[in-house]
Amino acid sequence: MRRSSFESMSCSVAQTLEVVGDWWTPLLIRDLLMGVTRFEVFQERLGISRNILTERLNRLVETGVVERVPYQQHPERFDYRLTDKGAELWRVIDALRAWGDRWAAPDGAPLELVHTTCGHATESVPTCRECGEPLRRGEMKMVPGPGRTPATPLPRTATPAD
Amino acid sequence: MRRSSFESMSCSVAQTLEVVGDWWTPLLIRDLLMGVTRFEVFQERLGISRNILTERLNRLVETGVVERVPYQQHPERFDYRLTDKGAELWRVIDALRAWGDRWAAPDGAPLELVHTTCGHATESVPTCRECGEPLRRGEMKMVPGPGRTPATPLPRTATPAD
Numbered sequence: 001m002r003r004s005s006f007e008s009m010s011c012s013v014a015q016t017l018e019v020v021g022d023w024w025t026p027l028l029i030r031d032l033l034m035g036v037t038r039f040e041v042f043q044e045r046l047g048i049s050r051n052i053l054t055e056r057l058n059r060l061v062e063t064g065v066v067e068r069v070p071y072q073q074h075p076e077r078f079d080y081r082l083t084d085k086g087a088e089l090w091r092v093i094d095a096l097r098a099w100g101d102r103w104a105a106p107d108g109a110p111l112e113l114v115h116t117t118c119g120h121a122t123e124s125v126p127t128c129r130e131c132g133e134p135l136r137r138g139e140m141k142m143v144p145g146p147g148r149t150p151a152t153p154l155p156r157t158a159t160p161a162d
Numbered sequence: 163m164r165r166s167s168f169e170s171m172s173c174s175v176a177q178t179l180e181v182v183g184d185w186w187t188p189l190l191i192r193d194l195l196m197g198v199t200r201f202e203v204f205q206e207r208l209g210i211s212r213n214i215l216t217e218r219l220n221r222l223v224e225t226g227v228v229e230r231v232p233y234q235q236h237p238e239r240f241d242y243r244l245t246d247k248g249a250e251l252w253r254v255i256d257a258l259r260a261w262g263d264r265w266a267a268p269d270g271a272p273l274e275l276v277h278t279t280c281g282h283a284t285e286s287v288p289t290c291r292e293c294g295e296p297l298r299r300g301e302m303k304m305v306p307g308p309g310r311t312p313a314t315p316l317p318r319t320a321t322p323a324d
Contacts, residue, residue, distance in 0.1 A: 006185075010272045011189075011192070011262075011272055011273075012258070012259045012260075012261075012262025012263045012266060012267050012271065012272060012273070013188060013189060013192045013255055013258045013259050013262060014189060014262075015262040015266035015267065016258040016259070016261050016262035016265075016266060017185060017188060017189070017258065018266070019266070020258075021185050021188070022184075022185070023168075023179060023183050023184070026175060026179060026183070027173075027175060027176060027179070030173070030175045030315070031315065034304065034315070034316070034317040034318055035317055035318030036318055045315050085265050087299055088261060088264065088265070088299075089261060090299050090302075091257040091260065091261065091288060092254065092257040092258055092261060093175055094257070094288065095253040095254040095256070095257040096174070096175045096178040096179065096254055097174045097175050097178070098174075098253065099174075099178050099250060099251060099253065099254060100173075100174025100175060100176075100177040100178035101174045101307075102250065103178075103247050103250070104174060104177035104178060104180070104181070105174050105177065105309050106309075107308070107309040107311075108307055108308030108309035109174060109307035109308060109309050110172045110173055110174060110306070110307055110309045110310050110311065110314040111173075111174070111304040111305065111306060111307050111310070111314065111316075111317075112304065112305050112306070112307040113302055113303075113304060114302065114303050114304070114305050115290045115292060115293065115295075115297060115301060115302060116301050116302065116303055117290075117293070117295060117301045118290060118292055118293035118295070120290070120292035120293065121292075121305070122290045122291045122292045122293075123291045124288035124289065124290070124291070124297050125288070125289050125290070125291050126253060126256065126286035126287070126288055126289075127286065127287050127288075127289045128277040128279075128280060128282070128284045128286070128287070129284045129285045129286070129287050130277060130280055130282035130283075130284045131277065131279070131280035131282065131284075133277075133279065133280070135277060135286050137249055137250075137252050139277060139278050139279045140252075140275055140276065140277060140278065141275075141276050141278055142196065142273040142274065142275060142276070143273065143274050143276050143283070144272070144273060144274070145263075145270055145271035145272055145273050145274040146269070146270030146271060147267050147268075147269040147270035147271050147272045148272050148273070149269075149272065152272040152273065153192070153193065153196070153207050154196070154273075155196040155197055155273075156196055156197030156198055
């Protein structure tokens with residue numbers, strides 16, 4: 001499923017999938033966001049083999065998404081915690097959850113988001129950083145940015161013909 | 163990578179991954195959001211085999227994310243277009259892109275988001291539906307929702323002990 005040419009694909013969606021783009025990794029990040037830190041607890045919650053879990057956690061450590069924090073010396077044992085880089089993936093997990101709540105949860109949301117500052121059960125509403133209005137799908141477009149390369153996949157409106 | 167027990171995992175993140183949880187599917191949805199509709203164009207942009215592309219598109223049609231719209235009769239040919247259900251995945255792709263722009267685009271964003279209503283290059287800011295304030299990671303928590311089952315993976319604060 002993985003292929004090396006993803007790395008040369010000048011696209012931030014593809015680059016993020018390099019880090020979180022398999023089945024288990026987003027669920028690991030979900031659990032890390034929910035406060036899970038121990039190998040055995042990930043394993044139990046996900047029903048995942050030790051080999052796969054070790055490989056995925058090592059990869060998240062290598063990419064700077066997760067850090068190991070020792071909590072015992074003999075034998076050495078670690079908690080796994082999200083770095084700041086990793087914690088910012090909350091928006092990806094939130095977007096996955098919100099879509100699933102709407103389209104794949106016929107009995108209602110398994111979990112609800114509470115905004116502790118205002119105290120309400122809520123949902124996140126994506127708004128424009130510049131004007132503050134909610135973003136709607138038909139009111140957005142992608143344009144080439146400063147990091148564009150010939151490999152950047154452009155929107156069809158920017159590529160004149162098939 | 164796929165396992166049937168995902169379906170029994172009462173978690174909207176896992177349920178969404180059932181639909182979009184492999185390497186190619188999020189990139190296909192990215193391209194659909196960017197206006198690509200033709201099989202050959204997906205194939206060229208992604209460098210994907212016809213077999214894999216056919217399988218992924220068929221799965222997206224089965225799950226109601228994509229619809230086939232005939233544009234030619236002899237031989238029959240289709241455009242692939244996002245349904246409303248599929249188009250709402252823009253938030254997942256937007257969150258993947260934003261994270262990649264910040265953490266995996268050392269030369270700058272390959273593409274920038276423009277809010278056509280206000281005309282500015284922008285970013286989406288997740289805000290609270292109830293109070294309108296920007297959501298920050300330390301100011302949110304997940305609580306059991308109406309669709310909770312014994313299989314729902316709960317936050318650690320809601321599970322008393324290891």
